[in-house]
Amino acid sequence: MEYPPPKPVSKAGPFRDIPVDILRGLAITFMIMANLTPALLLPPAPGWYRFLSSLAAPIFIGLAGMMVALSRTGKGRPFSYIATRGGLFILAGALLQVLVFDYVPFLDVDVLYLIGLALPLTYLYLGLPERGRWAVIVAILCLTPLLQVGLGYSGAVITRPDVTLTPFSISGDPFPAPVEIARAWLMEGWFPVFPWLAIAFFGAELGKYRWRDRAAPRFRFKDEGRWGAGLLLAGAVLWMLFPGAQYIRDSYVELFYPPMIGFFVFAAGLVVFALTVLDHIPAQYGLLDPLRAAGGCSLAIYLAQYTVIIKVIEPFGLQLPLPAYLGVFLVLYTGMILLAYFLRYVRTSWHGQPFLVRFLIGS
Numbered sequence: 516m517e518y519p520p521p522k523p524v525s526k527a528g529p530f531r532d533i534p535v536d537i538l539r540g541l542a543i544t545f546m547i548m549a550n551l552t553p554a555l556l557l558p559p560a561p562g563w564y565r566f567l568s569s570l571a572a573p574i575f576i577g578l579a580g581m582m583v584a585l586s587r588t589g590k591g592r593p594f595s596y597i598a599t600r601g602g603l604f605i606l607a608g609a610l611l612q613v614l615v616f617d618y619v620p621f622l623d624v625d626v627l628y629l630i631g632l633a634l635p636l637t638y639l640y641l642g643l644p645e646r647g648r649w650a651v652i653v654a655i656l657c658l659t660p661l662l663q664v665g666l667g668y669s670g671a672v673i674t675r676p677d678v679t680l681t682p683f684s685i686s687g688d689p690f691p692a693p694v695e696i697a698r699a700w701l702m703e704g705w706f707p708v709f710p711w712l713a714i715a716f717f718g719a720e721l722g723k724y725r726w727r728d729r730a731a732p733r734f735r736f737k738d739e740g741r742w743g744a745g746l747l748l749a750g751a752v753l754w755m756l757f758p759g760a761q762y763i764r765d766s767y768v769e770l771f772y773p774p775m776i777g778f779f780v781f782a783a784g785l786v787v788f789a790l791t792v793l794d795h796i797p798a799q800y801g802l803l804d805p806l807r808a809a810g811g812c813s814l815a816i817y818l819a820q821y822t823v824i825i826k827v828i829e830p831f832g833l834q835l836p837l838p839a840y841l842g843v844f845l846v847l848y849t850g851m852i853l854l855a856y857f858l859r860y861v862r863t864s865w866h867g868q869p870f871l872v873r874f875l876i877g878s
């Protein structure tokens with residue numbers, strides 16, 4: 516079946532790719548599942564639950580790379596704009612660790628730190644020749660297992676010092692050795708540079724391809740869908756053959772500790788295939804609007820859900836069996852969706868928002 520030529524994107528307002536927002540909203544669902552688990556779920560987590568929890572991070576990071584491609588090639592944003600946004604992501608991650616987790620920041624790689632680092636690096640990456648870009652992705656994926664074997668991936672979480680934070684000093688236990696911090700950022704932390712940068716770079720390639728004609732995008736099953744399905748299958752086979760240790764770290768149950776190449780190939784295929792499916796079901800966008808609303812303000816949701824989990828739920832010290840846990844999850848998730856709709860109202864009714872507000876609640 517041939518589709519009519521795509522209509523040009525309207526210039527009347529900010530461009531929103533609805534399938535991308537919906538996919539980001541789906542990732543938020545998986546993210547809340549993953550982040551609520553340590554505070555509330557009685558172990559062990561079932562395999563299907565661990566699998567779904569593992570999908571949030573690669574989708575988020577891949578979509579972050581796509582947004583850099585849109586900003587650079589579609590909107591002509593300068594490097595300074597992307598670097599500023601990257602710095603704000605890092606600042607948001609640091610404030611979250613200090614104010615919510617009571618952690619000393621920057622000892623390990625929070626996902627916001629990774630995104631903040633990836634944004635300017637992805638912008639520079641897109642300036643390379645096409646063959647060179649793909650060579651970078653392959654090199655990162657190939658170097659990762661060598662680093663994991665050569666330096667030793669233990670599955671241990673970096674020791675966080677028990678410190679007292681005041682406005683002018685930090686006192687308490689000694690900090691981790693600089694080599695431990697470097698290892699965490701390089702290959703052993705929560706979201707280390709190797710291999711997670713490769714996901715952001717792949718997302719940039721996907722975004723550059725998806726928005727190449729400055730028109731309303733539409734992936735087709737016979738083209739992009741076929742590539743997505745092929746990556747899904749190849750990744751699934753690789754992941755089953757080489758699953759990795761799949762450590763449970765600090766009660767987080769995602770399956771990418773350590774991250775394996777097959778998992779990332781599978782995740783890349785999932786993003787491509789999911790966008791293809793979403794491009795073909797516009798009649799269902801109304802039913803999927805809660806996901807779209809959440810996807811439009813993902814940073815605010817990320818910060819809000821962690822604040823509720825750490826400051827409200829975790830102090831009770833509960834460990835609930837799966838059915839009761841899912842009930843609490845639905846309450847938290849519903850609250851986050853309501854917050855997303857409120858923020859959508861703010862975005863549409865508050866004109867001339869400051870840059871920081873737009874960064875936090877979406878634009």
